[in-house]
Amino acid sequence: MPQPAHNIEKLDEHLLQVVRALHGAVKQGASHSNEPKVMDNAIQDCKEILDEIMTGNVSEWLN
Amino acid sequence: MFTDKIELKDFDKMDPEYKDLLGRVLTIQADCEIGGPHLYVEKMLPAAPTKLDQLIVARTAAEEVDHFRKVARVAGDIGVDVSFVLNQANEKRFVDAFRGLITTWEDNAVFGFLIDRVGRYQLEEFYDCSYLPLQRILPDIVTEELGHIEYGYNKTMELLSKGDEQKERVQKAIDNWYVRALDMFGHTGSSRAERYRYWGLKRRANEQARDDYMKEVNPILEKMGLRIPDPLKGRRYM
Numbered sequence: 426m427p428q429p430a431h432n433i434e435k436l437d438e439h440l441l442q443v444v445r446a447l448h449g450a451v452k453q454g455a456s457h458s459n460e461p462k463v464m465d466n467a468i469q470d471c472k473e474i475l476d477e478i479m480t481g482n483v484s485e486w487l488n
Numbered sequence: 489m490f491t492d493k494i495e496l497k498d499f500d501k502m503d504p505e506y507k508d509l510l511g512r513v514l515t516i517q518a519d520c521e522i523g524g525p526h527l528y529v530e531k532m533l534p535a536a537p538t539k540l541d542q543l544i545v546a547r548t549a550a551e552e553v554d555h556f557r558k559v560a561r562v563a564g565d566i567g568v569d570v571s572f573v574l575n576q577a578n579e580k581r582f583v584d585a586f587r588g589l590i591t592t593w594e595d596n597a598v599f600g601f602l603i604d605r606v607g608r609y610q611l612e613e614f615y616d617c618s619y620l621p622l623q624r625i626l627p628d629i630v631t632e633e634l635g636h637i638e639y640g641y642n643k644t645m646e647l648l649s650k651g652d653e654q655k656e657r658v659q660k661a662i663d664n665w666y667v668r669a670l671d672m673f674g675h676t677g678s679s680r681a682e683r684y685r686y687w688g689l690k691r692r693a694n695e696q697a698r699d700d701y702m703k704e705v706n707p708i709l710e711k712m713g714l715r716i717p718d719p720l721k722g723r724r725y726m
Contacts, residue, residue, distance in 0.1 A: 427499050433564025436571055440557040447550035454543045464539040471546035475529050478553060481575025 435487045447474050490687045494619050499566050506687050507566070510619055513689060514563040516582045518570040520607065521556040523586030525549040526578055531589060532596045544639060551632045558625040565621065584724060585668040594647060598661040600640020605705065606672045608633045609697055618688030648712060659714055666717040671725045673698035
């Protein structure tokens, strides 16, 4: 068997949590389409999660 | 032609060229998956026309992050660490279409319609490929990419219904992304593409995949009342 990349388990787990959090926020917002405030909060949650992913600071996420 | 099917446990026994090509194609695929959100999240998440569209931008990004995760896992299991592409500057992306930033809703819609479609073509290259762990992650990823293409198409149609001025803005976006989409297939007669095919990692020559793409997209553009851009103008990879 090949030697796996050193960070793959942690990275996989972290990104899976991120994806679940994003889908949760989207679902929360989309299911309240007649409540602008709930939608705004959901969008803000998505923005904060995605901002962190876009910075790509892998070593910080995994430590 | 190599026709065997390879599992992770067989990887160490493979020819060095196979290992190199598999690592390379997984790195590029991972870069393309995360390259999309890096293009549109910053400007389009706040600027999408409705709150629901904003949430769909976020959901699309979530799906692309998940695609990255799945590809990174396949790469990581063979010892290839692709995590560096998570903080790679857009200008350094492997594929030209992912360099820059999407700043208009027209570009965002057309990107989904044209570039995510190339993404689907890239993934279809791995159908029935020789590396089974890669083949196994494809169905869910392709299903989600189809959703991105459909959303891009629907949003483009929505924009086209808003009059001539808006139609010209869409046409401008088409003119930009169409040639970039064609470039994404790479050089005609590429010797590396030939080695991918030899090892059963890809199905088609670059030019054949590009030709198939044009045969699919051009009639759709015509039906939408849009001009098909000159396929040679502004191209970088012929």
